[in-house]
Amino acid sequence: MRALKEGRSLNETIYSRVRGLILTGQLVPGHKLKISALAQRFGVSLNVVREALSRLAGELLVDVAPQQGFSVRSLNAAELIDLTEQRITFESIAVRKSIETRDVEWQARLLAAHHRLVHTPQTLPESPDRLNPEWHSRHEDFNFIMMENCGSNWLFLMVKQLAEAFSIYQRVLLPVAAEQGERNNDHSELLEAILNGNADVAIAILSEHLNHTRDVMLKALNPVTPPNPVTFLVN
Numbered sequence: 001m002r003a004l005k006e007g008r009s010l011n012e013t014i015y016s017r018v019r020g021l022i023l024t025g026q027l028v029p030g031h032k033l034k035i036s037a038l039a040q041r042f043g044v045s046l047n048v049v050r051e052a053l054s055r056l057a058g059e060l061l062v063d064v065a066p067q068q069g070f071s072v073r074s075l076n077a078a079e080l081i082d083l084t085e086q087r088i089t090f091e092s093i094a095v096r097k098s099i100e101t102r103d104v105e106w107q108a109r110l111l112a113a114h115h116r117l118v119h120t121p122q123t124l125p126e127s128p129d130r131l132n133p134e135w136h137s138r139h140e141d142f143n144f145i146m147m148e149n150c151g152s153n154w155l156f157l158m159v160k161q162l163a164e165a166f167s168i169y170q171r172v173l174l175p176v177a178a179e180q181g182e183r184n185n186d187h188s189e190l191l192e193a194i195l196n197g198n199a200d201v202a203i204a205i206l207s208e209h210l211n212h213t214r215d216v217m218l219k220a221l222n223p224v225t226p227p228n229p230v231t232f233l234v235n
Contacts, residue, residue, distance in 0.1 A: 025171035098149035
């Protein structure tokens with residue numbers, strides 16, 4: 001029984017680490033995921049890596065093709081459009097439900113997340129054309145706190161999965177046009193609408209924000225060439 005628990009723990013660890021590398025952009029879209037290389041770097045068996053990649057394929061973060069193996073899911077304009085549409089659909093429901101059941105504690109968490117977001121530089125000081133990873137992380141925190149009061153674990157799970165898939169596009173494409181890609185004033189207007197209990201206005205701002213971000217990324221998608229994969233890091 002002890003070995004079984006350790007095995008499950010190991011599988012979960014490798015899955016989480018590979019997933020994290022994809023979501024943080026350390027493994028870029030289209031990058032081939034060689035099972036033997038990953039197994040050697042992590043010091044685990046081929047089966048452990050294969051199970052992790054199969055789980056990630058089920059989450060649509062990894063592509064798998066006969067005779068070609070696994071690769072990080074490639075960027076695709078049609079998929080980006082679909083992701084945006086689905087995010088608007090599910091996040092609109094989540095925001096409305098969160099506002100309906102709002103309380104002081106949730107509003108305080110949202111205010112704190114917004115404060116951290118707007119006081120974090122949006123681009124890197126040394127590279128003003130590059131999106132700041134810390135800003136991106138705090139942007140996600142604000143979004144997830146905004147939705148977490150929806151009262152449904154299943155709805156919140158769908159919101160998170162769609163946002164995480166969307167973030168792969170953001171990490172690759174928004175650095176190409178960082179200043180046009182995200183607008184902090186949208187988040188401030190969104191916060192104001194939420195605190196005022198105006199769900200219709202909040203949803204309108206959220207929808208326009210997502211559509212704007214989508215349009216900026218679509219413009220960057222065609223001419224952009226994904227950067228070379230960075231050195232694979234194992235912490």
